Amino acid sequence: MAAAAKAGEATLRHAFGNVLSFFILLLIGVLAFSIRLFSVIKYESVIHEFDPYFNYRVTQFLTKNGIYDFWNWFDDRTWYPLGRVIGGTVYPGLTLTAGTIWWLLNSLNIPLSVETVCVFTAPIFSAFASWATYLLTKEVKGAGAGLTAAALLAMVPSYISRSVAGSYDNEAVAIFALIITFYLYIKTLNTGSLFYATLNAIAYFYMVCSWGGYTFIINLIPMHVLLCIVTGRYSSRLYIAYAPLVVLGTLLAALVPVVGFNAVMTSEHFASFLVFIILHVVALVYYIKGILSPKMFKVAVTLVVSVGLVVCCAVIAILVALVASSPTKGWSGRSLSLLDPTYASKYIPIIASVSEHQPPTWPSYFMDINVLAFLVPAGIIACFLPLSDASSFVVLYIVTSVYFSGVMVRLMLVFAPAACIMSGIALSQAFDVFTRSIKFQLLRILGFSEADAGDGSSANVVPENDAVKVDKSEETIKERPSRKNKKKEKEQMEKAQAEKTSAKSKTEKRLLVLPMELSVIGLLLLVFMGAFYVVHCVWAAAEAYSAPSIVLTSYTHEGLHVFDDFREAYAWLRHNTEVDDKVASWWDYGYQTTAMANRTVIVDNNTWNNTHIATVGTAMSSPEKAAWEIFNSLDVKYVLVVFGGLVGYPSDDINKFLWMVRIGGGVFPHIKEPDYLRDGQYRIDSQATPTMLNCLMYKLSYYRFVETDGKGFDRVRRTEIGKKYFKLTHFEEVFTTHHWMVRIYKLKPSKNRIRGKMKKSKSRTSTPSSKRSGSRKKNPWQ
Amino acid sequence: MGVRRKMALRFDLIIFTILLFASPVLSDLILSKVDRRFINEKLKNGEDFNFHLAIPCLQIDLTSQIVENEGSEPVSEVLLAFPDLQVKDLALLKASPHEGKGKVKSLSASLPVENVKPNGMPAALTFYAVKLPKALGKGDSYTFDVLAVFAHALRPFPEKITQADIQLVVFQESAFYLTPYVVKVQSLSVKLPESRIESYTKLENTKIHGSEIKYGPYENLPSFSYSPIVVHFESNQPFAVAQEVVREIEISHWGNVQVTEHYKLVHGGAQNKGEFSRLDYQARPTIRGASAFKYLIAKMPPRVHSVYYRDEIGNISTSNLWGDSKKTELLIEPRYPLFGGWRTAFTIGYGLPLKDFLFELEGNRFLNITFGSPMNELVIDNLIVKVVLPEGSGDISVSAPFPVNQWEETKLSHLDLTGRPVVVLQKTNVVPEHNQFFQVYYKFSKLSMLREPFMLIFGFFSLFVAGIVYMHVDMSISKSSAAYLARLQWDEVQAAIQQVENVINRCLTTHDKLEASLRDLSRTGDVQACKAARKAADGLLKELSKELKLVLSFLQSSSAASQILPKVEELVAKEKDLQEKVMAKHSTVVDCYEKKTGIRDSENRVAAQQQKITALRQEVENLLELIDEI
DSSP states (O other): OHHHHHHHHHHHHHHHHHHHHHHHHHHHHHHHHHGGGHHHHHTOSOOOSSHHHHHHHHHHHHHHHOHHHHHTOEEOSSSTTTOEEHHHHSOOHHHHHHHHHHHHHHHTTOOOOHHHHHHHHHHHHHHHHHHHHHHHHHHHHOHHHHHHHHHHHHTOHHHHHHHSTTOOOHHHHHHHHHHHHHHHHHHHHHHOOHHHHHHHHHHHHHHHHHOTTHHHHHHHHHHHHHHHHHTTOOOHHHHHHHHHHHHHHHHHHTTSTTTTTHHHHSGGGHHHHHHHHHHHHHHHHHHHHHHSOHHHHHHHHHHHHHHHHHHHHHHHHHHHHHHHHSTTTTOOHHHHHHHSTTHHHHHOHHHHTSGGGSOOOHHHHHHHHTTHHHHHHHHHHHHTTTOOHHHHHHHHHHHHHHHHHHHOGGGHHHHHHHHHHHHHHHHHHHHHHHHHHHHHHHHHHHTOOSSOGGGOTTTTHHHHHHHHHHOHHHHHHHHHHHHHHHHHHHHHHHHHHHHHOOOOOOSOSTTOOOOHHHHHHHHHHHHHHHHHHHHHHHHIIIIISOOOSSSEEEEETTEEEEEOHHHHHHHHHHHHSOTTOEEEOOGGGHHHIIIIIOOEESOOSSOOOHHHHHHHHHHHHSBHHHHHHHHHHTTEEEEEEEOOTTTTOSSSHHHHHHHHHHHHHHHOTTSOGGGGOBTTBOOOSTTSOHHHHHBHHHHHHHTTTHHHHSSOEETTTTEEOSOOOOOOSSEEEEEEOTTSSEEEEEEOOOOOOOGGGHHHHTTTSSOHHHHHHHTTTTOOOO | OOOOOOOEEEEEEEEEOOOOOOOSSSOSEEEEEEEEEEEOSOOOTTSSSOSOOOOTTOEEEEEEEEEEEOSSSOEEEEEEEEEHHHHTTEEEEEEEEOOOTTOOOOGGGOBOEEEEOOTTOOTTEEEEEEEEEEEEOTTOEEEEEEEEEEESOOEESSSEEOTTSOOEEEEEEESSOOOSSEEEEEEEEEEOSSSOEEEEOOOTTEEEETTEEEEEEEEEEOTTOOOEEEEEEEOOSOOEEEEEEEEEEEEETTTEEEEEEEEEEEEOSSEEOSOOOHHHHHHOTTTTTTTOBOOEEEEEOTTOEEEEEEETTEEOOOEEEEEOSSOEEEEEOOSSOBOTTOEEEEEEEEEEEGGGTEEEETTEEEEEEEOSOSBTTOEEEEEEEEEEOOTTOEEEEEEOSSOOEEEEEEEOOTTOSSOEEEEEEEEEEEOGGGOOEEEEEEEOOGGGGGHHHHHHHHHHHHHHHHHHHHHHSOOOSOSSSHHHHHHHHHHHHHHHHHHHHHHHHHHHHHHHHHHHHHHHHHHHOOHHHHHHHHHHHHHHHHHHHHHHHHHHHHHHHOSGGGTTHHHHHHHHHHHHHHHHHHHHHHHHHHHHHHHTOOHHHHHHHHHHHHHHHHHHHHHHHHHHHHHHHO
C-alpha cells in the first residue's frame, strides 16, 4: 500500500509540477507584457518612431477597406509621382495580425481603436515569444532550462528595444515566429511526427509573412541538417523535419506577394534546395545500404561516386555560371552586406546611412544582453554534454547569430533569443549542480546515516534510507528528485568542473558533489547575477528604450519639459494645407508625414528608389534657385526640414546632410562631397565652404536663426553659424514649431514673366511638360 | 475661402419700448420708446443680462421697448421683425419683462416667443410674436426686453492680413429699429471693445463717447424705417468658431458619466497671409500675432475625473487642470497658435460622478446635464449631443429648454448584445447662452445591471467546462484506425509498466524494511523480531512476484510493448537477483546472531554482500528511471 500511495503521490507531484510551471509561464508572460508598458506609462499610448507609423497607416487602411483592397493597394500619397504598390512590397504579417486582432475584438463588441491594438501588439507578441522560448528550450534541455530561458527572454533589453508598447514593427511579431519555427523544427526532429512538420511549415510561412529575416531560418535549418548528415546523425526523423519544410515552406512562401518567385530564384534560398538534394541522396544511400550486402554496397558506392562526381561537377558549373552572370550574384544588397560587411559602405550609401545597419560596438552588447554574454559560453558547453540533435541546433544558431549581430546592430535581435536559450541552459544546469550538492551535504551533515558516508559509499542510498526512517511521505519527496537528477548529474559534473575548475576529487562522476560552502557561495553569486540582470533590464526598459522619439523630454531645474514639435508640425500640415499638397523632406520623415499629416510625400523610409531619394538629396544640397526648380518640377508645395540648433536636438537634418550629399552625388555627379567639406571637415561656421553656406538645407535651417540670440549659436554643432543674415527668394516660411525643431517652407509661385527675360527663361517656364524636358541639363530630376 | 463670417454677433437688449399707438394696419400698437444697444465687448458677470458673456466675438443686441396699446381691442402679442439674412444666423432670441438695469432676470420670467407669419407683411422679413403676460387694454403700456444673439454677423475687413497687421471688423445694422409698428422715440448705442474706430456712418444726432457710438434719439419713425449704418473698428479678439462639436455623454449605472467631446475648430477672423514667423511671434506676441488665439478654458463641473485632451495623433501636452469644490477648469492650448483661417481638431474627455447628474423620479430616471460645450468663448456652428443610455433602457423622452432636432440611434459597445439606445440632439448656431440643463428621461431596471457580470461569469465558466470536457473526451474521429488502436494499446502498455514500477518500488521498500530490521537487530539483539519481519517480507514478496508475473505475461503478449519489453524483463531479473542477495544477507546476519559467532567475522562476509546489493540496487533504480523516460 505504501508503494501505491507513493505512485499516487508521484502523479500528484507531477500534476503539481505542471500547474506550477503553468503559473510560472503565465507570470513570465505577464512580466514580458508589463515590462514593455513603461513607454505608455511614462509617455503615452502612441506609435513610436518611423517605420511603425507606416505599419500603422497600412493597418488603418486594412481595417477600413478590407483584405482585398489591401492586396491591391496602390499608394499614391508617397513616392510622388511614382507611387508605391503597398500590397506587393510589404511584409503583411504584422499588419494582418493586428488587423485580425482588431477585427476579432470589434466583432466581440470591444470597440478598441486600431491605434490601441497596434500599440499593444508588440508586448503581446513578446509574451508569446517567451512562451515559445520555453517550448524550444524544453525540447533541448528540459523544463527547468525552458523556464529560465523564457524568463530571461521576457526581459532581454535587446528585444525590449524593438517591442516596447508602441513599437509596432515587423520584428515584434517576427521574433515570435522565428522561435516558434525553430521549436517546431526541433520538435519534429525529436518526434519525427509529420503533424509537427506541417505546423513547422506553417510557422515558417508566418515568419515569411512577417519579416525579411526569414532567410536566416531557411539558411540555418539546412546548415543544421547538413551538420547532422556530416556527423552521421542522419535519421528518418531528420528527413521528416526537413523535407516537408522545404517543399511546403517554399510553396507557402511564394504565396506572399513580396517574396513571390524570389523563393526559388534568389541565392538566399539556394542552400535549402542544395541540402534538400543532399538529404535525398543520403536517404537513398541509407536505403540501399539496408537492402544490399556490405560487399555489394561497396561496389555500388564506388560506381555511383565516380559517376555522381562528374554529374555534380557539371551541375555546379552550370549553377555557378548562372549565378555569376547576375551582377549581385543573385543576392540582395542587404544580404550581401551581411556576407561582406564592407559591401554597403562601398556601393550602397543608402543602406550604410541607416544607423541600425552599422556594426555594433562592444558596449552595445553589454547594454543589450548584459550578463547573458558571460553565461553563453557555459551554455554552449552544457549543450555538448551530451550533444543531441537539438542541442547541436542551438549551438549552430548561436554561432551564426553572433556573426550576424556583429555585422549589423539590427540583427542583435536575432542573437538575443539564442543568448537567452544558452544562458537559460547554463543557469538551470548550474542551479541544478549547486542545489543538489547542498541537499546531499545537508543530509550528510544532519548525520542520519550510521553507515558513515565518509567515503561517499552511497550518496544516493543515504537519503533514501534516512527518509525511510523519518517519514514515508518525506521519503517520496526526497527520493524522486534525486532520481530525476541522476541523468543530468552525468552531464553536469563535467560541466561544473569545467566551469568552476573545482579541485574536487574525481572519484566517480555521479557521486561528485561540490562542497557545501562552494555551492552556497556559487548559488548566491548566481542569484546576485540574476538580480543584476533584472535591474539592468528594468532600467533599460524604463529609461533607454521607452522614448517614442516623436515626443522628446528633458529634465530641467523647473521640472519636466516636453518637446512635442514633430506632432505640432504634422498637425499643422494636416489641418492647414490642402489635401493634395506635396511635402518634400528627407526620407526619414516620409512615413510620419504620410501617417500623421496625411500629406503626399516625395520619398519615405521605404528606400526602394535610390534615384528619387538622390533627387531630393540633390535639391537639398543645391542653391536655392536650382532647388526650387527641382522641387517645382516635382509639384512640391512645402518643404519640411528638421532643425535642432535652437534646443540642441542632435539628429537633425544638418547632421544628416552629408548623407544627402553622398546619396545625391551618387546619382547626379555635379554634387560633389568635397565641395561641402573644408579640408575634409564638415562644418557650418564661418570656415565652411561657400557651397555649403549657400545650399538649400543650410538656408532653410538657419533662416532668421541669428535673430534669436544675436549671434546665431548652434547648440548641436556648438559653434556660431557661418552665414548669418540672408533672405530667401524662392521660399517663404509658413510654419515653425515652438522649439524650432521643424520648419516648414512654402515654394513661392514663379514670378510673372517679363518681356525682356522671356527668351532666357523660356525653356524653364513654359508648360510643365516641356519644362521637364527642357531643363534636363540643369535639373537632375528625370 | 471667401469671407468667413464666423463671428457671432449678439444683439442683446434691444430695448423695445414698444409704444402702443394706434396703428390701423396691424393692431393699434405703438412702440413708445425703443432703446437699442449693440454690445461688442466682454460683459462681466451680472452686468445687464446675467449671462456669462465672455465671448469677444459675439455681438449682443439688447433692446428694451415699451409697448402701448392705443386701439380699443385688447392686444396680447407683439411682433418682432428681422431680415431673413440675419435670421439664418440667429442663435438666440429671448424676451423678458423689463425689471430695470442690473436686476437679475431669471429664465422662468422670460416671455414666450414663437415664429409667426402674419399676412400682408413684406416677404424678406421673418416675424416672431412675443406673448405678453396679459392683454393690453387701451392706453396700457408694457415694457420688456428682447435679447437677440447672432452668430457670424461681424466680418473681418480686410479679409486677409499679415501676421503683423491688426484685425479690423465691419458691423452693419440699421440705425432705425425695424418694426411693423410706429416708433415714437428710438435710440441706438453701439458699444465697441476698443477705442480705435476706423470709420462709422454718420447720421444726424450721432455722438461718440469713447468706445460707444450713439445714434438718436429719433422720434416718430414710421413702421419699417431703415437706415443702414456701418461701423468699421479694430478687434484683435480671436474668433474661435467650432464648425462642429460632437458631445457624447455615456451613462454607466456603475457610477460614471463619461463625456467625450470632439471639436473641429477654426479661427474665424481675418486670414493670415504670407509668412508665419515663429521668431516674430515669440519675440513680440502681442504685436505679431495679436489676433491669434492661444488657449481656451473649459469650465467643467466639480469632481470631474480622468480628463484627457488629445487628437488623432496622440496626447496634446499643453494643457492645465485645476479646480476646487465648486468647479474645475481645464485650460487647453491647441498644438500651435491659431492664426486667422487656421484650423485644428481635438478631443477632450472626462468622467463625472453619476450621482451628481442622474436622478430618479417616480420610477423614471432622468439625466440632468448641460447642453452646450463647457468652453465659454466658443461659437458652435453645429452641435450634436449624443446621450448613450445603458443597454435595456426604454421609454425615452427628452426635455430641452429650446428647440432642437432629435433622433435616436443605437450603439454597440463593451459586452452589448442588442446595443445601447442613443438619443441624438442637434442644433445649429450654438452660443454659450445655450449652455443650459436639459433632461433625458428613461426607464431602466436595476436587474439589467447584473446582465454583464453574469455574461462574463458564464463565459469564463463555459470556457473552463470546455477545457475539462476537452481533456476528458476522446476526440478521435475514427475508432478503428490503426493509429487509434495503437494509441489505445500503448496506453494499456503504459498502465502495465506503471504497475511494474509500482511493484518493483514496493519490493524495494520491503528490502528497506529488512535492512531496518537488521539494524534493529544489531541494536537490540532481538532475533525473534527480526525473524518475524523476515517472514512478513517473504510473504509480501511472494505476492508481489505473483502480481509481477501477471503483468509481465500481459506485456509479453502485447505487440506494442516489444520495444520496451527487454528493459522491463531485465529490470525484473535484476530485481529478483537483488531480492535473493538481500535475503542471503539477511539470513547470514541472522545466522550470525543466532550462533553468536563473532560479529566481526560476519561483518566481513556481509560487507561483500552489501557491496553487491548496493550495485544491484543502483542498476535497478537506473532501469526504473530509464523505463520512466520511455
